[in-house]
Amino acid sequence: MKVFKFGGASVKDAQAVKNLGTIVKHYGSNDTLIVVSAMGKTTNALEAVVNQYANGGQGLQAALQVVKQYHKQIILELFLSEAHPAMLQFETTYKALLQFLETNTNTNYDFSYDQIIHYGELFSTQIIGHFLNQIDLEVSWLDARNYIKTNANYRRALVDMQVTERLILPLAETGKLMVTQGFIASNAEGFTTTLGREGSDYTAAIFGACLQAESVTIWKDVPGVLNADPRYFEAPELLERMSYNEAIELAFYGASVMHPKTLQPLQQKAIPLHVKSFLNPDGVGTVVHTQAGIHPQVPCYIVKKNQMLIQLSSLDFSYIVEENISDIFRLLHHFKMKVDVIQNSAITFSVCVDDLYNTLQDVVAHLQQKFKVQYTTNVALYTVRHYNTQAIALIESNKTILLKQRSQDTLQIVTQ
Template sequence: MQVYKFGGASVKDAEGVKNLAHVLKTTGYDNLVVVISAMGKTTNALEIVIKNYFDNKAELQSAIHDVIKYHNEILLELFNNEQHVVFNAVKKLFDELSLFFKHNKSPDYNFVYDQIIGYGELISTTIVSHYLNDIGISNTWLDIRDFIKTDNYYRRGNVDWEQTQDLISSNFNTTRLNITQGFLGSDANNFTTTLGREGSDYTAAILAYCLNAKDVTIWKDVPGVLNADPRYFENAQLLNQISYREAIELAFYGASVIHPKTLQPLQRKEIPLLVKSFLNPSNSGTTVGKGKLIEPEVPCFIVKKNQTLISLSSLDFSYIVEENISEIFNLLHLYKMKVDVIQNSAISFSVCIDNLYNNLDKLLQHLKAKFKVTSYDNVSLYTIRHYNDEAIDNLEKGKTVLLKQLTPHTIQIVTT
């Protein structure tokens, strides 16, 4: 059994869907599960739909129409006959989306987010499945929510591994080509949950673990895992091979090619992860597995934008001790802040966070009751693995450094 994952960039238009079929014909598709993300920027477009539902209902239908129009254009390029059953199948999904808005009673943004955002994946896989069947690549469309069960931590669901393993082992037909969604699961009440943004890689890893797959291939618009994101860094190099440990480190610090949770289930069963280009499917790409730490041995650069740096000090110049640190961490957990860097001294404590749930103002108000608080918005967090002096100098050039932290293999720098 093998697992493939195709991201949104690979199916952003009709040509992308046709290329996905080309990849399957090139590599073979026996005993294969294909996990597919929402098409192009559909997730972003659905986030606008959700925002309008809460904040600007006058624009809600217009935002939904934009998503419908985008997918209809792809449908019309892929299918010559507008009477094809796929048009009705996609319409039915959009009708479900609209029906949810009419009947929803919950004011919980995170719950509503998860019920709506997954329609991107449901629609994309419906289109791809029908297209593949039409051109002779027989497949079965599966609703991943019937297989991956989570708790009700909406927008960042935690997998119930025992139940998920049982459902996949009992109900998955591994002799077929299966097409399914990334990113999604369901809770005990069968409400949709999501695994976090970019969670489709994690979906592929969950399936691979539960199916004892031979390997997982993530198909990207880059040659493989690069030592830097080419959108932000010049002269990015292909890494031919990296170890599970190194990949987990890179993912932890925010490397965008691999989802932070993806490697853990694969490493437990030593299932190799391949990262390859859907534009050049015959190229070798990058292999993540046991073996050499990193090849070639070059510095690896990661950047996280739109972070917040919070610096705390005691009001009376007393020490920041264990009791204070414990309280700070409890507040970070309470307000669902993702912590990326921590630094403390005798009388100060700094933390760089990702304000995913928009609770920053509440957190700062709470902290100001006991500490002197300074915050810096929209900062950038740079991480260099296997750094050298030249890499640090080039990174810091022209920037204001607010925080710097070094370990033997990693340096993290927060800049404005």
């Protein structure tokens, strides 16, 4: 078995879907499971639906129409008919979304988010399933929620790998071409859960590990894993090979080319991960496997924007010790703050966090009960793996440095 994952950019319009079909025909029309994200920016569009729905906004119908018209246009361009089964299935699935909006009585925002947002993946995989069949690639459509089982932590659910593997493993014997959804799963009660933004890579890794696949390939709009984000750095270099450990380090620090959880199940089964360009399928790409280090050996730059730097000091000049730090982390965990950097001295403690759920003010209010608190919003966190003198100079140039931390292999700088 092989597992292919296609993200939103690779299925953003009719031409992109046709390109997917060409890749699948050439590289994996048998014994292949295809994991697909929502098309283009559909997840963002559905988030607008969620917000209008949760807040009773007057723009709900308009937000829904954006989603509906976008998909109908792609269907018409692919199948040239309003009466095609793909259109009829889309209309049926869209009506199920409307029914949820009309009948739901659960007021929990995260619950509603997952029950709405997953329709993006349902729409995309249903359309792609019809298209692959049209080009003579017989494909079986799978509902990922029947295979990936999680707890009830909506929007960032924890996968029960034991149950999930038991459900997925029989698929390895089918020998078929299959298509399923990234990002989505279900809990024991049968409600839809999601694995976190960009969780489709994780989905592909879960299926790959449970199927004991020969490889997992993530098809993206970049040549492979680059040593820097081309939005922020000029002339980034392609990393042709890297170890699981190196890839996990880069993912942990925020490299956008892969989900932080993606590598773990693959490493456990020693399954190679390929990152290739759907614009240039014959390109070298990047392979992540058991070899040591990275090739070529160059500094790797990661940038995380819109971070928050919280700086604490004791009110009475007493030491900030283990008990204090434990309380701080318990609070950050409670408010779902993602910690990226910490630094402490005898009477100060600094932490750079990602405020994923807009809970900064709640955190600050609680911290102020025990500490003097200063915080700076909209800071940037730069991480450099395998830094050298030139890399440090590049990052520090023309910036105000708020925090700097260096280990043998990794440099982290928070700037304003």
